[in-house]
Amino acid sequence: MTRYLHLVPLHKYSRFVSRFHTNKAAIVTKAANFTTTAATPWNTQLRNLSKHGQYYEALILYLQMLQSGATPNAFTFPFVLKSSASLSLPITGKQLHCHVFKLGCESEPFVQTALISMYCRCNLTESAQEVFDEIPQRSLTVCYNALISGYVQNCNFLNGFSLFTEMRQRGVPFNAVTFLGLVPGCTGPQYLWLGMSLHCLNVKCGLENDLTIANCLLTMYVRCASMELTRKLFDHIPEKGLITWNAMISGYAQNGLAAEVLELYHEMELLQVNPDAVTFVGVLSACANLGAQKIGLEVEEKIRSSGMRCNVFLKNALINMYARCGNLVKARIIFDEMPEKNLVSWTAIIGGYGIHGFGNIAVELFDKMIKTGIQPDGTVFVSVLSACSHAGLTKKGVNYLDLMKREYGLKPCSEHYSCIVDLLGRVGRLEEAHKLIESMEVEPDGAVWGALLGACKIHKNVELAELAFNKVVELEPTNIGYYVLLSNIYTEANNSEGILRVRLMMRERKLKKDPGYSYFECKGKTHLFVAGDRSHPQTKEIYKLLNRLEDTASQHGGANTNGQEVINQEPPNIMGVHSERLAIAFALLNTEIGTDILVIKNLRICGDCHLFVKRVSKIVDRLFVVRDATRFHHFRNGTCSCNDYW
DNA sequence: ATAGGGTTAG
Numbered sequence: 234m235t236r237y238l239h240l241v242p243l244h245k246y247s248r249f250v251s252r253f254h255t256n257k258a259a260i261v262t263k264a265a266n267f268t269t270t271a272a273t274p275w276n277t278q279l280r281n282l283s284k285h286g287q288y289y290e291a292l293i294l295y296l297q298m299l300q301s302g303a304t305p306n307a308f309t310f311p312f313v314l315k316s317s318a319s320l321s322l323p324i325t326g327k328q329l330h331c332h333v334f335k336l337g338c339e340s341e342p343f344v345q346t347a348l349i350s351m352y353c354r355c356n357l358t359e360s361a362q363e364v365f366d367e368i369p370q371r372s373l374t375v376c377y378n379a380l381i382s383g384y385v386q387n388c389n390f391l392n393g394f395s396l397f398t399e400m401r402q403r404g405v406p407f408n409a410v411t412f413l414g415l416v417p418g419c420t421g422p423q424y425l426w427l428g429m430s431l432h433c434l435n436v437k438c439g440l441e442n443d444l445t446i447a448n449c450l451l452t453m454y455v456r457c458a459s460m461e462l463t464r465k466l467f468d469h470i471p472e473k474g475l476i477t478w479n480a481m482i483s484g485y486a487q488n489g490l491a492a493e494v495l496e497l498y499h500e501m502e503l504l505q506v507n508p509d510a511v512t513f514v515g516v517l518s519a520c521a522n523l524g525a526q527k528i529g530l531e532v533e534e535k536i537r538s539s540g541m542r543c544n545v546f547l548k549n550a551l552i553n554m555y556a557r558c559g560n561l562v563k564a565r566i567i568f569d570e571m572p573e574k575n576l577v578s579w580t581a582i583i584g585g586y587g588i589h590g591f592g593n594i595a596v597e598l599f600d601k602m603i604k605t606g607i608q609p610d611g612t613v614f615v616s617v618l619s620a621c622s623h624a625g626l627t628k629k630g631v632n633y634l635d636l637m638k639r640e641y642g643l644k645p646c647s648e649h650y651s652c653i654v655d656l657l658g659r660v661g662r663l664e665e666a667h668k669l670i671e672s673m674e675v676e677p678d679g680a681v682w683g684a685l686l687g688a689c690k691i692h693k694n695v696e697l698a699e700l701a702f703n704k705v706v707e708l709e710p711t712n713i714g715y716y717v718l719l720s721n722i723y724t725e726a727n728n729s730e731g732i733l734r735v736r737l738m739m740r741e742r743k744l745k746k747d748p749g750y751s752y753f754e755c756k757g758k759t760h761l762f763v764a765g766d767r768s769h770p771q772t773k774e775i776y777k778l779l780n781r782l783e784d785t786a787s788q789h790g791g792a793n794t795n796g797q798e799v800i801n802q803e804p805p806n807i808m809g810v811h812s813e814r815l816a817i818a819f820a821l822l823n824t825e826i827g828t829d830i831l832v833i834k835n836l837r838i839c840g841d842c843h844l845f846v847k848r849v850s851k852i853v854d855r856l857f858v859v860r861d862a863t864r865f866h867h868f869r870n871g872t873c874s875c876n877d878y879w
Numbered sequence: 880a881t882a883g884g885g886t887t888a889g
Binding site: 306307314315343347349373374377378380381382411412413414417444447449450451452473475477478479480483484486509513514515518544548549550553576577578581582612615 | 881885886887
């Protein structure tokens, strides 16, 4: 029996064991005192450990079992295989497979299935397939189920699906678990029709009342980006469980439908369905997208009062919510107090500082994160690069792109390049930015060319702007913002022919300027304005204040991003007074000094309003403008810390 | 006694 001893090096696990509760360790010790060589008492202990997720302990117990001279049997292996699978220990798993052979347990169906599952969970689907192929009577539904879900979880949906087809051809009965393994493989719009046919099959088999399957299908529709079908299914589920609600809420949140999230959350409250951590994560994500700090605060209070243990997911969601709503102090406190921060926590706080113009802090935190030994990924690089671009840290940003490629072997995608283009473009290195786009190893998307177009506006380069515009409308022909941007570039260049050409193009393509809106959250109520709005009860005062502001502001003059005088006036909105101006005036009328944040949506459409904001912030010392979630403007106390035109 | 499954963040 001593030959088994090198199966799992004991010292490797002892440090994990010491981290567990002492009473759990006591089970191990107690078991180690067995003098019997019979397998049964060991198996019982193994079952207890694996049932409670004590996988390391289970493996150690198995070692002790071998040491004591007991011989494992067919009942032993499923528990230990599950343990090595859960811990993703392929070497241990393979050694266990050898033991299975040595002890002649390889033809036990339960062991075979456990082996397939173990290999799949260690990302060794080929080995799993080998085990599967060795099974003579391949009629076992569970073996198929294990391998199908294994393929799906290893991102090989097509193999999983063809196994399902084989199963049906052979007449092997499938069941609910087959669906649960297969359906999550439909992870994109291209699989929607397959997912729908599985849904139909599921109804045909009379499994439609299985709540677990319904939840699974719901998530499938979310992943296929079909929120209408998701909602339709949701409405048809008669007795929804908490997971059903959570799947719907996080589905909306993941697809950016923040208003729907809050509506659903409210409905949950009315029906007195008790939310859990997963629910709150979705709701907080919606608050972050809307900049709705008030609701976020309520949610935090609710979490506290419910005595819920705040897990990492929830803490990260809170950090993200506060950071995006502009409350960096609160976000930082939560971040600092986290005993174990993960990559997402760092990304959230770095991104928070970045979008509010505190590029230096963001960069500092990023470097600290690297020192902590956390391996960065593409997303955290997006955060730090955009932080650099918002704060004008050109050199740092370029260095990070290099670091990302060289040190970490990460392939930059369009998002990274658009940050760098923005960065170079803003300081006037337009040609360099253009060359970078041409040299990209991935196809540039609209945002990349859009960043160049925006930079062309700042530096009044009409020629390059036309080039960028032609590229960008090819990629995003219906994005009105780009037409407006080019039109504004022509306006500044006094090129009336160009303006006409853009207008004509918009008319030909039947593009109408989206009614931009701005809103301001005040005393728990959201006040929404559209351009030329006169429906608000305070309309009179708002317009009066606006006139006064315009007068004072024009006396103060303005400066463009190079510090030169702005010669031309902002083009008036054809719809009337810009919605941003109305919201700003309303906010100034109704807020206390220094306490409120004004959230402006859709500045992208009439970006020229920022000149107004800039001028106003020179004469009003409490203006703090946060733009929508993707790109924020930051002006404070009259100093513009961000030259962002977009 | 033993195998296969649904919801969470940047």
